[in-house]
Amino acid sequence: MAENASQSGSQNGAVTLSRDKLLWIYQAMMRIRRFEEAAEEAFRNARMRGALHFYIGEEATATGICAELRTDDYITSTHRGHGHCIAKGGRLSKMMAELYGRATGYCGGKGGSMHIADLDLGILGANGIVGAGIPIAAGAALGAKLRGEDRVTVCFFGDGAGPTGAFHEGVNFAAVQSLPVIFVCENNNYGMATTSDKANAGPSIAGRGVAYGIPGVEVDGNDVFAVNAVAREAIDRARSGKGPTLIEAETYRFKGHTVHDMAPYRAKQELEAWLKRDPIERFKRVVESQNLLTAEDFDRIDEDVVREVEMAIEFAEASPFPPLEAIEQGVYAD
Amino acid sequence: MTTTTAVAAVSQEAPQERLIFFNQALREAIDEEMQRDPAVFVIGEEVGIWGGAYKVTEGLLEKYGESRIIDTPISEALIAGAAVGASITGLRPIAEFMYSDFMGIAMDQIVNQAAKNRYMFGGKATLPIVYRASTGAGIGNAAQHTQSLEAWFTHIPGLKVVAPSTPYDAKGLLKSAIRDNNVVVFLEHKALYASRGNVPEGDYVVPLGVSDVKREGTHATIVTYARQVTFALEAAEQLAQEGVEVEVIDLRTLYPMDISKAVASVQKTNRALVVHEAVQFGGFGGEIASQIQQQAFDYLDAPVERLGALHSPVPFSEPLEFGSFPSVDRIVDAVRDLIVGV
The missing domain is CATH 3.40.50.970 (Thiamin diphosphate (ThDP)-binding fold, Pyr/PP domains)
Incomplete structure (x- = not known):
């Protein structure tokens, strides 16, 4: 039922993206991975607390989508949101400081890992409630439509949000109103330990697009070129007033549900098979084989990213905690 | 206001x-x-x-x-x-x-x-x-x-x-x-x-967080909001026939709550009855009563009383529905008890 785009724009075809965009994509994916690796290390060394939900393994989805967004476009994100925020342009220093609960973080330490927002970058907030971003994204898209703007909203959510009422209410309304929103289901097959087949009826989540009368597209979420091609079409469609698209990106989290979870419910072979589909390695293979980027390009970005992440950690650890007076500040606007 | x-x-x-x-x-x-x-x-x-x-x-x-x-x-x-x-x-x-x-x-x-x-x-x-x-x-x-x-x-x-x-x-x-x-x-x-x-035509605002004295009185204070204000005013009218003058404070905004007029009133009347239609147990009236006793304890001649709905879902049958939440008569009785109980 759903269009399957997993073969398009990928390894078999010639990549037509500009060199600048390819460099941006590689850098964004590396920023996500190294940021989270550093955060995990800080957590395991007890320098950070709370809940961390790692996006590692899913980098191609956020990156492929956000590569086609403007700064003034909106995204709504999830509890597994570091990747979305980084791909939309979030600053690693302010993100890391937020994970550390410091006053210099994106939210002044009030939100933590699950609630990073940067309204100037169109990041309307990561969200600790599964599925809750879907009605919010519909509202942001409604706002753009009412103001006559051509901004689009991308709503990221996981397969765990598929069964929620918020999914139906949000997608249905967006379709009824033909809103400029792109719903991106990152299907990593697990809502904690519950596999998607035990949570979502029907052959696919993208297939539900038929029920709402909107395009539903399945895509290999670990193939950044395929994701990018699907995103471009969906974003063009939304921006030109033709309404929403439901994208289902098949992907996998290499880590557990949270930093505390070693994922004993997953077969070792399953993880190993997915590790072979590492989105960053696949990207490198494609662009190297087509002589689009060189080892020097990768090395330079790798070094830049490592330095940027180190600086983010240093910035966070050197930053003060917010004062206790901050507890009751910022609850209400003046 | x-x-x-x-x-x-x-x-x-x-x-x-x-x-x-x-x-x-x-x-x-x-x-x-x-x-x-x-x-x-x-x-x-x-x-x-x-x-x-x-x-x-x-x-x-x-x-x-x-x-x-x-x-x-x-x-x-x-x-x-x-x-x-x-x-x-x-x-x-x-x-x-x-x-x-x-x-x-x-x-x-x-x-x-x-x-x-x-x-x-x-x-x-x-x-x-x-x-x-x-x-x-x-x-x-x-x-x-x-x-x-x-x-x-x-x-x-x-x-x-x-x-x-x-x-x-x-x-x-x-x-x-x-x-x-x-x-x-x-x-x-x-x-x-x-x-x-x-209601005047055209633009005016009532600011949020400002309560209102809906009726002045000297013998007891009723603190309430929403529809119970109308019941409290009817009760106050009945009580006035008996020579009991009740002051009625309408909170209007529950958060932020302006308790100042209620406190000032209790300092004058020395008795307070908190009324709302919501279920009494765990109701917002507990917050009102608590703030009154904290801020006007030395002025109180009786414990702050509360009147809210009984502990049930709202029943359909008319006598049950009206029996479940405060009525004018129950407010009148509660004020009488508040005064007699001194």
């Missing part, structure tokens, strides 16, 4: 009085604010062609069109969530729930999203939302269309909660709520929609 009662009382006789219904007053507030600010829009179930379940938005679709009077499907989470998304990106939604009971479906969006986004995002996001809903019992709607759920909302930092009792206050408070840069839960008692009162 302590003089609104006096003004209303005087203007009952005045030639320039303009008596309109409570729901008309609300409509005027929305209409005037929509004219004033193009960012204001209405979203909800049956707010357009139907004109709102209680006709608050009647005629606005014709005036403002489908882009600003938006009928939604029966999707309360969507209504509340769309208001979050629209407000955080710069609009000022007025989201209507037909019945506050239906807000249960939208509670995640109201409590976890709307109320918390500003705070969680470090005070940067601004969400100027008004969530309007009809509340309250007394018209035979049974248990799922009658609750008084204000305590759900007053308990959530990040929300403001308003519960007007008169058409004048309804218009002025709703205009303040629409202009407020916060999430305001605006609770409209459904038995008040058809009540009439004097």
Whole structure:
């Protein structure tokens, strides 16, 4: 039922993206991975607390989508949101400081890992409630439509949000109103330990697009070129007033549900098979084989990213905690 | 604003009085604010062609069109969530729930999203939302269309909660709520929609967080809000026949709560009765009573008394429904007990 785009724009075809965009994509994916690796290390060394939900393994989805967004476009994100925020342009220093609960973080330490927002970058907030971003994204898209703007909203959510009422209410309304929103289901097959087949009826989540009368597209979420091609079409469609698209990106989290979870419910072979589909390695293979980027390009970005992440950690650890007076500040606007 | 009662009382006789219904007053507030600010829009179930379940938005679709009077499907989470998304990106939604009971479906969006986004995002996001809903019992709607759920909302930092009792206050408070840069839960008692009162034409506001002395008295103080204000005023009238002068304080806004007039009143009367239609146990009255005893303990000649609904869902059968929440007679009895009990 759903269009399957997993073969398009990928390894078999010639990549037509500009060199600048390819460099941006590689850098964004590396920023996500190294940021989270550093955060995990800080957590395991007890320098950070709370809940961390790692996006590692899913980098191609956020990156492929956000590569086609403007700064003034909106995204709504999830509890597994570091990747979305980084791909939309979030600053690693302010993100890391937020994970550390410091006053210099994106939210002044009030939100933590699950609630990073940067309204100037169109990041309307990561969200600790599964599925809750879907009605919010519909509202942001409604706002753009009412103001006559051509901004689009991308709503990221996981397969765990598929069964929620918020999914139906949000997608249905967006379709009824033909809103400029792109719903991106990152299907990593697990809502904690519950596999998607035990949570979502029907052959696919993208297939539900038929029920709402909107395009539903399945895509290999670990193939950044395929994701990018699907995103471009969906974003063009939304921006030109033709309404929403439901994208289902098949992907996998290499880590557990949270930093505390070693994922004993997953077969070792399953993880190993997915590790072979590492989105960053696949990207490198494609662009190297087509002589689009060189080892020097990768090395330079790798070094830049490592330095940027180190600086983010240093910035966070050197930053003060917010004062206790901050507890009751910022609850209400003046 | 302590003089609104006096003004209303005087203007009952005045030639320039303009008596309109409570729901008309609300409509005027929305209409005037929509004219004033193009960012204001209405979203909800049956707010357009139907004109709102209680006709608050009647005629606005014709005036403002489908882009600003938006009928939604029966999707309360969507209504509340769309208001979050629209407000955080710069609009000022007025989201209507037909019945506050239906807000249960939208509670995640109201409590976890709307109320918390500003705070969680470090005070940067601004969400100027008004969530309007009809509340309250007394018209035979049974248990799922009658609750008084204000305590759900007053308990959530990040929300403001308003519960007007008169058409004048309804218009002025709703205009303040629409202009407020916060999430305001605006609770409209459904038995008040058809009540009439004097409402000036044109622009005026009643600020949020300012209580009002609806009747002056010296022997006891009733602190209440919403429809129970009308019951308290009737009770005060009856008691006046017995020579008991009751002061009636209308909180109007529950958060932020202005307890100052209640405290000042108790310092004069030395007795306080807190009345609300909501279930008494765990009700908002506990907060009112606590603040009065904290701030006026030395003036009290009797414990602060509370009167709320019995501990049951609202029953349908008429005598049971009216027996379940405070009536004028029960308020009269409670005031008598408060005075005799000294």
